[in-house]
Amino acid sequence: MEEEQQVASTWPPPPPFWKAFTPENVSRIEALRKEAAEGSQLQDSSHLRLNALPHELRHLQPPLEPEDGEWRVFGAKYSLKDELPHLEDGEIRRLFPDPEERDQDGKHFDRATILKRLAKSLLLNFLELTGLLATSPEAAEEKITDLRDLFINFHHLINEYRPHQARESLISMMQSQLDRTRAETNAIRDAKDKAERVLEGLSSLTVGAHSNDVAPEKVDFNAADADAWDILLG
């Protein structure tokens, strides 16, 4: 009891096994992992589980996943499967059709329509609520529940859409990275071509320099050098 209260009231100290993570221990377990991976012909040694570890290395191996898929941290329950709770679990009326019945061909126009409808319903219900409050306040309770359900439904639909938006952001990030890489490649190629042209010019000049007067041409070399270095370094 006393211990529980302490945990709830103060930030708990770090678990004692943090002391086991010394550089020597870390490199030792890495060597052991590699050895075991070679023994069992596995490519990736990072996920391998080692049995019969020496005592001081035991904490360097992460524990197994909880068998029932749930665990508790700081008094809150977490589960391996991070699922959006169903509306029905919270005793909220669901105000939109099943995912199977809407969004034909996997597109999301229906979702937008439903959201817009919900937004309009919110306004209408609020108007009704103000009217009820003016005429018969005791009936307002039910209307407030309606409004609450509408809001929760709205948020539920938004949260359902989050994975979709995450993928969408990933696509746009990849696209911009692709554009960046291509632009960089082109810039490098341009600089290289320019340098090669300078090189060609230089070689033709060298031929001329030997047959003609050397001194004035030499200035040109230096200028060409400088240009070339500018291009290459800049």
Add this chain to the structure above:
Amino acid sequence: MGDRLTQLQDAVDQLATQFIASINYINHHHSLETLGPRDQIVVIPKQEADQQEVDPHPEDVFRAAQVELAQDLITKEQQIELLISILPGLDNSEQDQERNIRELEEELKVAEAQRQEAIKEREETLAKLDTVIRSIRRP
């Protein structure tokens, strides 16, 4: 400023706050009525008015505030609808997205290889240029 979904979510929360604020305003600033012929409206001195549960605003101020609150509600609702219609990727299905991501991944690999190649070519040209320049400077 978050992503579109968060913006939408915030807008909906703001709408809820506006609902409450509107009711709160009306509840606190409506005019007082007499229920029977013998009732009298007590006039409260100005400095105490703040502590009262109901602090009647003049008729015209009250009306104007109501109109403003109502307009704000409509504006917010329209903002929400706008945010809904510009949600990213409404016309992409999950399969479209996955295909898209896979294609981009391939293209990225190719582009990266090209970049490495270009860098190598640049290094080679640099070395070539270096030797040429060295050989020129000597005589």
